[in-house]
Every structure is written in structure tokens, then in C-alpha cells.
Amino acid sequence: MVIERKKKPFRWHVLVFLGPAIIVYTMIMILPLAETLRFSFFLRDTSTQVVSFAGLENYIKLFFDPYWAKPFLNSLWNNCYFFLIHMLVQNPIGILIAALLSMVHLPGRKLYRTAIFMPTLLSFVVVGFIWKLMLSPLWGVSKGLMKSVGVGSWYLPFLGKEETALTTLSLISVWQFIGIPMMLIYAALLSVPDEVIEAAECDGVTGISQFFRIKLVLILPTIGIISILTFVGNFNAFDLIYTTQGPLAGPNFSTDLLGTILYRTFYGQQLQPGDPNMGAAIATVMFFIILTGVAIYLFFIQRKLTRYEM
Amino acid sequence: MAISRARRNRMAELGAHIILLTFAMIALFPVLLILINSVKTKKAIFRQPLEFPTSETLDLVGYATVLQQGNFPLYFWNSLFVTGASLCLILLFGAMAAYALSEYKFRGNRLIGLYMALGIMIPIRLGTVGILRLMVATDLVNTHWALILVYTAQGLPLAIFILSEFMSTVSSDLKSAGRIDGLSEYSIFYRLVLPLIRPAMATVAVFSMIPIWNDLWFPLILAPAEHTKTLTLGAQVFVGQYSNNWNAILAAMALAVIPVLILYTLFSRQLIRGLTSGAVK
Numbered sequence A: 001m002v003i004e005r006k007k008k009p010f011r012w013h014v015l016v017f018l019g020p021a022i023i024v025y026t027m028i029m030i031l032p033l034a035e036t037l038r039f040s041f042f043l044r045d046t047s048t049q050v051v052s053f054a055g056l057e058n059y060i061k062l063f064f065d066p067y068w069a070k071p072f073l074n075s076l077w078n079n080c081y082f083f084l085i086h087m088l089v090q091n092p093i094g095i096l097i098a099a100l101l102s103m104v105h106l107p108g109r110k111l112y113r114t115a116i117f118m119p120t121l122l123s124f125v126v127v128g129f130i131w132k133l134m135l136s137p138l139w140g141v142s143k144g145l146m147k148s149v150g151v152g153s154w155y156l157p158f159l160g161k162e163e164t165a166l167t168t169l170s171l172i173s174v175w176q177f178i179g180i181p182m183m184l185i186y187a188a189l190l191s192v193p194d195e196v197i198e199a200a201e202c203d204g205v206t207g208i209s210q211f212f213r214i215k216l217v218l219i220l221p222t223i224g225i226i227s228i229l230t231f232v233g234n235f236n237a238f239d240l241i242y243t244t245q246g247p248l249a250g251p252n253f254s255t256d257l258l259g260t261i262l263y264r265t266f267y268g269q270q271l272q273p274g275d276p277n278m279g280a281a282i283a284t285v286m287f288f289i290i291l292t293g294v295a296i297y298l299f300f301i302q303r304k305l306t307r308y309e310m
Numbered sequence B: 001m002a003i004s005r006a007r008r009n010r011m012a013e014l015g016a017h018i019i020l021l022t023f024a025m026i027a028l029f030p031v032l033l034i035l036i037n038s039v040k041t042k043k044a045i046f047r048q049p050l051e052f053p054t055s056e057t058l059d060l061v062g063y064a065t066v067l068q069q070g071n072f073p074l075y076f077w078n079s080l081f082v083t084g085a086s087l088c089l090i091l092l093f094g095a096m097a098a099y100a101l102s103e104y105k106f107r108g109n110r111l112i113g114l115y116m117a118l119g120i121m122i123p124i125r126l127g128t129v130g131i132l133r134l135m136v137a138t139d140l141v142n143t144h145w146a147l148i149l150v151y152t153a154q155g156l157p158l159a160i161f162i163l164s165e166f167m168s169t170v171s172s173d174l175k176s177a178g179r180i181d182g183l184s185e186y187s188i189f190y191r192l193v194l195p196l197i198r199p200a201m202a203t204v205a206v207f208s209m210i211p212i213w214n215d216l217w218f219p220l221i222l223a224p225a226e227h228t229k230t231l232t233l234g235a236q237v238f239v240g241q242y243s244n245n246w247n248a249i250l251a252a253m254a255l256a257v258i259p260v261l262i263l264y265t266l267f268s269r270q271l272i273r274g275l276t277s278g279a280v281k
Helices: A011-041 A057-064 A066-101 A109-121 A124-135 A141-148 A160-175 A181-191 A194-202 A206-218 A220-234 A239-245 A258-267 A276-304 B001-038 B040-049 B061-069 B072-103 B109-121 B124-137 B143-167 B172-180 B186-195 B198-214 B217-222 B229-241 B248-278
Strands: A042-044 A049-052
Touching: A011 A276, A011 B072, A011 B109, A011 B124, A011 B143, A042 A276, A049 A124, A057 A066, A057 A276, A057 B217, A066 A109, A066 A160, A066 A181, A066 A206, A066 A220, A066 A258, A066 B001, A109 A160, A109 A181, A109 B001, A109 B198, A109 B248, A124 A141, A124 A160, A124 A239, A124 B248, A141 A206, A160 A181, A160 A206, A160 A239, A160 B001, A160 B186, A181 A220, A181 B172, A194 A206, A194 B229, A206 A220, A206 A239, A239 A258, A239 B072, A258 A276, A258 B124, A276 B124, B001 B248, B061 B072, B061 B248, B072 B109, B072 B143, B072 B186, B072 B229, B072 B248, B109 B143, B124 B143, B143 B198, B143 B217, B172 B186, B186 B198, B198 B229, B198 B248, B229 B248
Parallel strands: none
Antiparallel strands: A042 A049
């Protein structure tokens, strides 16, 4: 059955406008991502170099074969810890700074804002090396500084000890990225309408209790966004570890994150050749971790949070 | 009563200043330390790391080493070219796609919007295995184009997202007027809409630029050759090779920081306005 329909002329310009973006995005991002997922189901025989379908074998190895599972689960755990430190340190301090900045009539706040945001723009290579130098026992800077505030005896080669290296790196990363939660929360606080604040003041809710009972509730959606941004950034982190600790994420893999283990697996390390298929499996696991985080955010957190029209 | 309240406010303000000043110091100190020590003699770096250089301790040997040994002008040019070309493509393609999505109603409009939005949350890094295979197959490894294409794909989703929000605020009367005057859809886009969203383009440019300029992962994997090394990768390699030459390391760090500091002072208003105007939500 043929239905005669009055067809509008095909609007070529829509295609011309959309085409380049879709082509580049699909070719360079979506297809390689799909290719990576597909690749993780194959195996390359190390002697014959024949690639064959292997089903879930790579994943089973990754989670259950101790040779793979131990470093992989170690890096997964480290990554969770890395994220936890960011959530516990970066975001509360970001909120604190933003709250202080948004205090009415605070002179010089532009300067503070500019200064505190500055590290966010530096590359990981610079950040990693600056801190590596500062914390190095060779250069007495951090020891001298700690001495001057009376805690010289607490000095350790923080990046060189297994117990402290990961925490130190997490804090360095917090130092670098504190500007982002600060800015976003500062913007959210500025958009809290004056009427709400006036109403609160009429009811005698002022100062700190006003902040916690009114403003913090109103900016919860922003805190949600910051959390998911932190999550995605942290589970994708690589550069800082690579610059300060090298691809082996020393000492003794104590700072190994998913990103570094992906790099080592994919590219190989000292004695072991690279294994792209296993690397693809790790990338796929990372993909699903991030996807799960984003989905939890979109379907549970964002829906639960009431957005107040401001 | 009124006096004590005013005093309490002043105390609170003082407290706020102290806390903010502390954080600002913590943020700036490491960078200042590097800049100060990069122009000192080796002896002074170790003896008086916290002091400003004096005429006795001033020494530019680190910079001399960096400029003689490293290929820093080339790395700098590579970074500039890759970042600049990627930004142009992101802005051009992003604005075009954002215009199509916000201006025209067609089937699949929302679906395409969602499809592009996927890339905001999913890091492109996870497709590295596939990207490297693609670049090997097309013989683009160790070329600038490998990086430019990857960064364009990486930057497009957020650019389209931000720009289409702004595009929808452009008055439709203006566009209708253009159509009545017989302008083609292309000239409406290029001559009417683009000039109006210039501020949004600047915001997108600043946001996209930072991760591209600072990236280490893709230069390391796709373009590690000497002639395509970016400044970030070059600094990383240089610092690894000269790990005992503190003058050289500090100078290399300073050279990597200075362009960023200059750009930041130039664009910080734009950037901060972009962040606080709710462009990223």
C-alpha cells in the first residue's frame, strides 16, 4: 500500500550543520569505545599471535585469576579510597570557601577566588612535579615548613612510603581541583534569592544555622553535580600518578589506580609485553563503573533532590 | 546590642579573611616557590629555598639548560597548534550542530541531542584501545592530526550542550527577519546567530582549552615522537631525564607554568563568569 504524502523538501542544511560534529564524534569517540568493548571479548595467543574469540575469559581472569585479580582489585580499592578522600576533603572545604566568599561585603573576594582557582589550570605534570620536589627529602622545604609550625618530627617522605603515598596524592589532587566545587557552589549560593534570606532573618534564623538550614538545602543539587563530576574525574585519573610515581604507581603499587593499571596492561611494563585485549577488558570495567555512577546520579540522586526554582 | 552585633560581624569577617587568606596562600605557595627558585643558584635553592633571589644568588643557568637541551620551542609550538586547531574545530562544528539542534525541528532531534550528551560524562580515554587501532590503521600516529581529532571529539559534547542553551535564547524574530530578507540558512547562522553567541563561544573555548593543553595521556600514546611532543609531554620527559639537575627542572616547570599564568590573568574574568553564570550545569 502506497500512501501519498506531501513531502517537505529535504532540508540539506540541517545535515550540513549536524554532519561534521556527528561524524567526528562517532568516528573518534563512539566507534572506538564500541571497538574497545568488543575487543575485550577476544584473546591473542602470545606465541602464534592469532586472535580468537574468548567470551568472558578476560573478565574471569581479571576478577578471579590471582595474577590479574590481585593488582586489579588493589587498584579498584585504591581508586575508591582516592574518591573517598575527595568527597571528604575537597567538597566540604570547597563549600566552606564558597560560603565564606559569599558573605556580604567581603572585600578582596575576587583576589581570593582567583588565587584559589589557579591550581586547577595547571597541568598534572606541573602539579605532580612541584609537589614531588616540595615533599622530597632532598629539598628541605616541607621539612623546614613543618618545623616552623612545630611539627617537624612528623615529617616523612610522604610520597615514598606505602602507608602515606596514596593519601598524599589524593590531597595533592584535592589541592589542584578545590577551585571547581568552590566556583560552582559559590555561583549556586549567589543565586539563592534575597527574599528567602530575608524571610529566614525575620524568623530569627541567621548566621551559621541559616547556612545549614536554608542555603545548604537549596544548593543540594549543585553538590550532587559536583559529586558526580568528582566521581567521573577520579575513576578516570591517571596523569598525576604517572607523573609523580611513574607507570608502576609505586611504592609497591600502593598508588595504583584503574587508569595506571590500564596503561600498564595496555602498553606493557618492564618485562611483560602489552596486552590490548586485557587492557580493553579493564577499560570496559571502568566504563561500566562510570556508567553505573552516572546512572545512580541521574535516576536516584537527581530525582530525589528537589530543584527549587531560584 | 547593636554595637555588639556589629562587632560580632566584624569578628566573623576577620575570621573569614584569615581562613580565605590561608587557603589562597596554600594555593599559590607551591607555584611561587618554583618560580622563585628557578632563577637561583643551585646552592641557594638548597640553602635558602624560601628566600627571594638576591644579586648574589641570581642564576639563570636552568633556563639556559632547558633552552639548549630541550626542544621546548618546538613543544610549545606543537601544544599551541594542537590546542588552537582543536579549539577551532570544536567551536565551528559545535556551534553548527548546536544551531541545528536548537533551531530546526526534525525527527530524531532529541535522540541526537542525547547521543551527543553521552560524551559529556563518558571519558574518551576509555576508548583508547580502539582509538590507537584507528590511528594506526589510518597512519595518523605521531601526527598532530591524531591529537586534534581526538580532542575535537572530546570537546564537542560539552560545547554543543552549552552552545545550544545559548542558541535558544537568540530571538526568533531576528532569524525570521533574515529569512524574509532572503538570507540563506547558512548566512543566518554565520551572520546573525554566531556574532550574538560570541560570549558563549569564549566560555566554551576557555573550558575546552584547559584539558587539551594539559593532557598527558593522548600525547603519550598517540604522538610520543620528538617532532609531535606537546609541552606537557615534553616537560614530563625532560624532567625525567634531568632528574638530578634541579636548576633545569625548576626552570622547565616555570616555563610550563608561565604561559598558563599569563592566559589565566587574561581570561580569568571570562572563565569565572562562565563558571558562575551556570554555563556548566
